[in-house]
Each structure stands twice: as C-alpha cells, then as structure tokens.
Amino acid sequence: MKIIIAGGSIAGLATALTLDCTGHDVEVYERSATPLRGQGGGVAVLRRMMAFLEQHGHYCRDMISVPTRRRRWIDRDGALTRDEPEMLPFSSWDAVYRSLCGMLPPGRIRYGELVTGFSQDDEGVDVRIGERTVRADILVAADGTASMLRTQIFPGYAPSFAGYIAWRGIVDEADFDADAIASLVENMTLHKAPGELFMAFLIPALDGSLAPGSRRFNWLWYRNEPDPEALRRHLTDRAGTVHHASIHAGQLSDESVSTLRQLAEERLPAAFAQLVLATRAPFVQAIFDALSPGFAQGRVALVGDAACTVRPHTASGTSKAAADAVSLAQALAPPATDAVQRLADWSAKRRAEVTSLLEKGPQLASVFGLGTPP
Ligand SMILES: Cc1cc2nc3c(=O)[nH]c(=O)nc-3n(C[C@H](O)[C@H](O)[C@H](O)COP(=O)(O)OP(=O)(O)OC[C@H]3O[C@@H](n4cnc5c(N)ncnc54)[C@H](O)[C@@H]3O)c2cc1C
Structure with missing residues (x-):
C-alpha cells in the first residue's frame, strides 16, 4: 500500500x-x-x-543509552533522604x-x-x-x-491541560568540576517540594558518545501552574508568539529565563541550581493529557x-x-x-x-x- x-x-x-x-x-x-x-x-x-x-x-x-544505577532523593540542603536501586537506561531524543x-x-x-x-x-x-x-x-x-x-x-x-508545566534543560557534564557533580553521575536524582518536582539524569553526548566527561545532564523541573495568564506567559516565545504546549530551546523569552534562574537560586538544592544556571538554552513544556x-x-x-x-x-x-x-x-x-x-x-x-x-x-x-x- x-x-x-x-x-x-x-x-x-x-x-x-x-x-x-x-x-x-x-x-x-x-x-x-x-x-x-x-x-x-x-x-x-x-x-x-x-x-x-x-x-x-x-x-x-x-539508540545508545546511559544507565542510571540509583534513584536518589535529596532535600533542599542536598542531604540524601532516600536511596534505592534503579536500572533505567536513558537515551536522548x-x-x-x-x-x-x-x-x-x-x-x-x-x-x-x-x-x-x-x-x-x-x-x-x-x-x-x-x-x-x-x-x-x-x-x-x-x-x-x-x-x-x-x-x-x-x-x-x-x-486538557494537566495543571503544571515542566521547565527543561540540557547541560554538558564537562561544564562542571567532577566533585561538584559526583553525586549526580549515573544516578537519577530527585527533589520534591510542595507543587514541584525536580529530576536530573545523564544522557549521551550530542554525537552519541557515552564517555565520562562528554555526556550531558538532562533536567526537568515540574511546577504547578494553576493561573491561565501565567501559563500563557510561559508559552509566549521571545518573538511574542503564543504556543500550544511547548517552546523549543533558545526560544524562551528573556523574562522567562530570568524568572527560571531566580527561582532556581531561591528554591533548589545547590547541586540542581548549578545545572539550571549553567544551561544556555532552557525550554518549557506545558503538560497535557x-x-x-x-x-x-x-x-x-x-x-x-x-x-x-x-x-x-x-x-x-x-x-x-x-x-x-x-x-x-x-x-x-x-x-x-x-x-x-x-x-x-x-x-x-x-x-x-x-x-x-x-x-x-x-x-x-x-x-x-x-x-x-x-
Ligand atoms: C524537536 C522535538 C524535541 C523533543 N524532545 C523530546 C525530549 O527530549 N523528550 C521527550 O520525552 N519528548 C520529546 N519530544 C516529544 C516526543 O517526540 C513526543 O512526546 C513523542 O515521542 C511522540 O512524538 P510524536 O512524533 O507523536 O509528536 P511530536 O514529537 O510532537 O512530533 C510531531 C511532528 O509533526 C510535525 N507536524 C505537526 N503538524 C504537521 C502538519 N500539519 N504537517 C506536517 N508535519 C506536521 C511537527 O513539526 C513535528 O515534527 C520532542 C519533540 C520534538 C518535535
């Protein structure tokens, strides 16, 4: 056919x-x-x-993948609150x-x-x-x-809009000192606060390499967004166009990027805030069912x-x-x-x-x- x-x-x-x-x-x-x-x-x-x-x-x-070995939860101060085995292989889109x-x-x-x-x-x-x-x-x-x-x-x-958004980003492993990211490597690391969830894990380099030092961190920050006007602002790109569900990397408005960075410094454990602050082109996705x-x-x-x-x-x-x-x-x-x-x-x-x-x-x-x- x-x-x-x-x-x-x-x-x-x-x-x-x-x-x-x-x-x-x-x-x-x-x-x-x-x-x-x-x-x-x-x-x-x-x-x-x-x-x-x-x-x-x-x-x-x-379709190579980086394995995650443990699922680790940390609190605002970075202290480990839960640690369990996790064998989830991640690749990149x-x-x-x-x-x-x-x-x-x-x-x-x-x-x-x-x-x-x-x-x-x-x-x-x-x-x-x-x-x-x-x-x-x-x-x-x-x-x-x-x-x-x-x-x-x-x-x-x-x-239907599910009531929350995800800010997302990719950042090179090589942008950080090995010590600063040691606890994040080959683990899925999460942090929960009321109405929000942050997670980070490694994915392959853009050329597919899995070599330590060449891989990238993928992070997602889910946050409740019940206000339709705020949702509209999240989905308005730097050219003023309003999107249905997502804005691609590099298209977020300067205002959105600075809001994201400010919130990251105020609310996230330091290990995660450093990922967000080092991300050159974060993007956003509204969650729909x-x-x-x-x-x-x-x-x-x-x-x-x-x-x-x-x-x-x-x-x-x-x-x-x-x-x-x-x-x-x-x-x-x-x-x-x-x-x-x-x-x-x-x-x-x-x-x-x-x-x-x-x-x-x-x-x-x-x-x-x-x-x-x-
Ligand atoms: C650039 C990009 C990056 C993504 N990154 C991730 C990621 O990192 N992680 C993740 O989990 N998911 C990601 N997604 C979403 C993921 O691809 C989907 O959730 C899932 O894989 C199902 O994909 P899909 O092909 O059904 O839809 P989509 O990936 O949304 O693709 C729809 C495609 O249809 C094209 N299209 C739409 N309307 C028309 C039309 N009328 N005529 C012709 N073409 C049309 C769009 O340009 C797009 O390429 C991404 C999607 C895109 C487009």
Whole structure:
C-alpha cells in the first residue's frame, strides 16, 4: 500500500520504518523545513522498537543509552533522604531521532511540507499537502499533541491541560568540576517540594558518545501552574508568539529565563541550581493529557502524541510512540486488502492498551502533588 505519514518526529519516523519493514511504500511529510536535529532532551530507551527493527535486519546500537544505577532523593540542603536501586537506561531524543532517520531508505522524508487536510472514499485517501493533493491508500497522522488531523476527524475534542508545566534543560557534564557533580553521575536524582518536582539524569553526548566527561545532564523541573495568564506567559516565545504546549530551546523569552534562574537560586538544592544556571538554552513544556476518541477513522490512523499524549514522568511518550508504530505495522501486514477493517480493529485494541498508561500519569503526578488530582 501507499502510505502517507503527516509529521516526521519520533512517531512519524518510527511508523515509516516499521511500515517500510513490512513492505509498504511510505512517504513522510514534515512541516519543518529542515531536519529536527540537535534538539530535545532525555528519553527512555525504546526496547520494543529496537527488538522489532533488529528482527527486520536493522542495526540499533545507535539508540545508545546511559544507565542510571540509583534513584536518589535529596532535600533542599542536598542531604540524601532516600536511596534505592534503579536500572533505567536513558537515551536522548536526538540519538533516537538520528538513528530512525538513518535507518529509513533515502528520500522518504520530505521537509517543509505542511499537511493541511484530507478527504477519503472507499478506494483511498486524498491528502492535501500545501497547494497539492496526493492520493494514498492510508494516511497516518503523526502530527503531535496539537494534531490538526485529529481535529479534522474529531472536531469537538481538545486535549486538557494537566495543571503544571515542566521547565527543561540540557547541560554538558564537562561544564562542571567532577566533585561538584559526583553525586549526580549515573544516578537519577530527585527533589520534591510542595507543587514541584525536580529530576536530573545523564544522557549521551550530542554525537552519541557515552564517555565520562562528554555526556550531558538532562533536567526537568515540574511546577504547578494553576493561573491561565501565567501559563500563557510561559508559552509566549521571545518573538511574542503564543504556543500550544511547548517552546523549543533558545526560544524562551528573556523574562522567562530570568524568572527560571531566580527561582532556581531561591528554591533548589545547590547541586540542581548549578545545572539550571549553567544551561544556555532552557525550554518549557506545558503538560497535557490527550486521548483521541478513536485511533482510526476509515483510512486514517493516529499514532504517537496525536493519538494519546502521556505525562512525561511516566517515561513512556517516545516508547509509546514506538509501540504504536510496531503494532500498526503488525496490523497492516500484507496482504492488507481489508485495510479499513484492520485499522478499526487496531484502533480499538491499541486505544484500550494505552488507556492504562494514560491513567498512570495523573496517579504518579498526584503522589508528587502535581496538577489536578485524578
Ligand atoms: C524537536 C522535538 C524535541 C523533543 N524532545 C523530546 C525530549 O527530549 N523528550 C521527550 O520525552 N519528548 C520529546 N519530544 C516529544 C516526543 O517526540 C513526543 O512526546 C513523542 O515521542 C511522540 O512524538 P510524536 O512524533 O507523536 O509528536 P511530536 O514529537 O510532537 O512530533 C510531531 C511532528 O509533526 C510535525 N507536524 C505537526 N503538524 C504537521 C502538519 N500539519 N504537517 C506536517 N508535519 C506536521 C511537527 O513539526 C513535528 O515534527 C520532542 C519533540 C520534538 C518535535
């Protein structure tokens, strides 16, 4: 089948790869004019995705990871309050993105191409891309949490704000004296205060290196934000544009950056404040819950954050996107002459599977005192 994918981030690329592995003719249309390289922070490693790709002959070692060995909680003075074993391998968004791009056959990703809508009939789907229309058998919406294609299918549905934001940042291990960061290396370190949670862990260097001294710290600072006006300010970038859910690195306004730095000095343990203060380009993400009323309609399927957006502290956004990709390719294994029925079956099954993951997020958040209780 000819399959068009709208969105060339993790879900779009993972779906393109798994569908390509199972013999479909796949094209990805990404609105960004250039590859999304060099962005993003830490992500949990995609075990199911790697297993699937290795079964199909792809080498996946590039989705390398830094292991965390312990989960350590510290108080405002930096004293250890809890310490337990933790074996969670973390990779970086960028390492996963680069390795997915590298595994796709050349020419499959078209950049600077905005998908603006679709219409479908019994035989196929006409996808509007910029000024033209391209015919396909199936359209996959991988256009993220603010999915325009989901809105076209389910116009009454909108994701709900969970009541908190995450400031985030990446900073080189090499920017610090070894002594100043010794307790943070290869551990996941956390600090909790009313209405906020800070965590930091190591991820690979931008070139994928895992060598001590070359890696990077990924930090996240979740904070309740019940005030809609303050939320709007957080999501207004340095050019004055208001974003739906996040502002990328380098785009935060000077006012936001100085508020972040001031709060870090006032509220965080010194080991964490030094990470925030040394971060050149922090970014922000508002936390949303989204569960699309369906994951397919006719010849259109939704994957990744467009289908369901889970809370980042479940460490599962990227791995869920990868699992969507694997399960969709399995559901559409050729010959898929009854594609519409298969998509409907996949939608019902996959939506039921992710619902429990979605529910885990608010439960975890309420343990940390974040957001509105479930
Ligand atoms: C640059 C970037 C960095 C990220 N970094 C992290 C991270 O460090 N850690 C983490 O856990 N998660 C990160 N995420 C989010 C993470 O990728 C998702 O939560 C998850 O992996 C599912 O991704 P997704 O592909 O469904 O959605 P997204 O990653 O949001 O991607 C949606 C893609 O669709 C494109 N798009 C949207 N509308 C259209 C359209 N109409 N036509 C064509 N293209 C369209 C967007 O440009 C984007 O590339 C990042 C996302 C991006 C885009």
